[in-house]
Amino acid sequence: MEIKLKYGIDNLLFGMKEQDVIKVLGKPDTQYKDEEENVVFMYNARKLRLILYKEEDYKLGYITTSEPSAKLFGTTLIGKNWSEIFPILEKNKLKAFETDTIEGMMSYFNEDNWIFFHVDYNEIVKVEVGAVFSDKDDFDWKF
Template identity: 80%
Template sequence: MEIKLKYGIDNLLFGMKEQDVTKILGKPDTKYKDEEENVVFMYNVRKLRLIFYKEEDFRLGYMTTTNPIVKLFNTTVIGKNWSDIYPLLEKNKIKPFETDTVEGMISYFNEENWLFFHVDYNEIVKIEIGAVFSDKDEFDWRF
């Protein structure tokens, strides 16, 4: 599973509809609506959560994973130390990061790529990526 910043993960692209995703991954293990009425697909084996935004005609707009095989810049990141991965991000011009700490877990956020790293005990435990915005302040769909 390769994260493609601003596009998605592997062949899952921001802007896809539910039927496009199910053609690729099959039916989700769990499907529900969140508090904002967005549709959420969960794929347990893939450790992947996909969110289809209600306000955007249920287009795929957000992905969360804890899968240890997920890669960014051809490097696995889940389970790695933040201090080892941060230089890779800098090298690929992924900066700056805003930080937030909740109960000891640090979240690093890069707005340009709508990319979150959640770090617990210096170990990356979760990655979130979202569709980015165009210059017109609209989603820049890739599908």
Template identity: 50%
Template sequence: MKIKLKSGIDGLLFGMREKDVKELYGNPSRSYKDDEDNTIYLYNDKKLRLTFYADEGFRLGYIIASHPDTELSGTKIIGQEWPALEAQLQQNGLKAFEHETFDSVDNYFNEDNWTIFQVEFGTVVRVEVGAIINAKDEFDWKFK
């Protein structure tokens, strides 16, 4: 499952609607509404959590992945030790990370690519990627 920064993961593109995702992956293992009325799809086999934004016509705007085959720039990232992965990411142009700690979890956020690497006990356990907001303060949807 390849992360395409600013675009999505694998065949998932930011801006897809629920029907588009179902055509690609079938029905989710579970779906529900969050506190903001967004629709959330969980695909257990793919270890994906997809968020369709209610205020954007239920377009896919956020993806969380924890599948061990998730990769970025040809490198599998889940299960990697953060210092080694961070060095590789910096070589590939992801340089600025904001760091936050919550209990046993460290989040490393790269705003330019709207990507969060979640690290627990020094190891990457999941990655979150979101749709980019352009200079007009609108989402830059990749799926038209």
């Protein structure tokens, strides 16, 4: 499962509608609406959570994964030490990270690519990627 910065993951592209996602992955194991009325698809075996934004006519705008096969720049992420992955990110020009700590879990966020790495006990446990904005402050949909 390859993370494609600013585009999505594998064949899932930011901007897909509900029926497009279902064509690629099938029906979700769980579907619900969050507090903002966005549609959330959960795929348990794939360890994927997809958010389709209500304000954007239910387009896919956010993906969360803890799937061990998730890769970025050809390198698997989940379960790897942050200190092992960070040099690979730097080499690929992902250098500017905002950090936050909640209950001992570190989060590293790169706004230009809208990607979060959640690190617990120095291991990456979850990755979140989102659609980015264009120069006009609109989403830069890829589908």
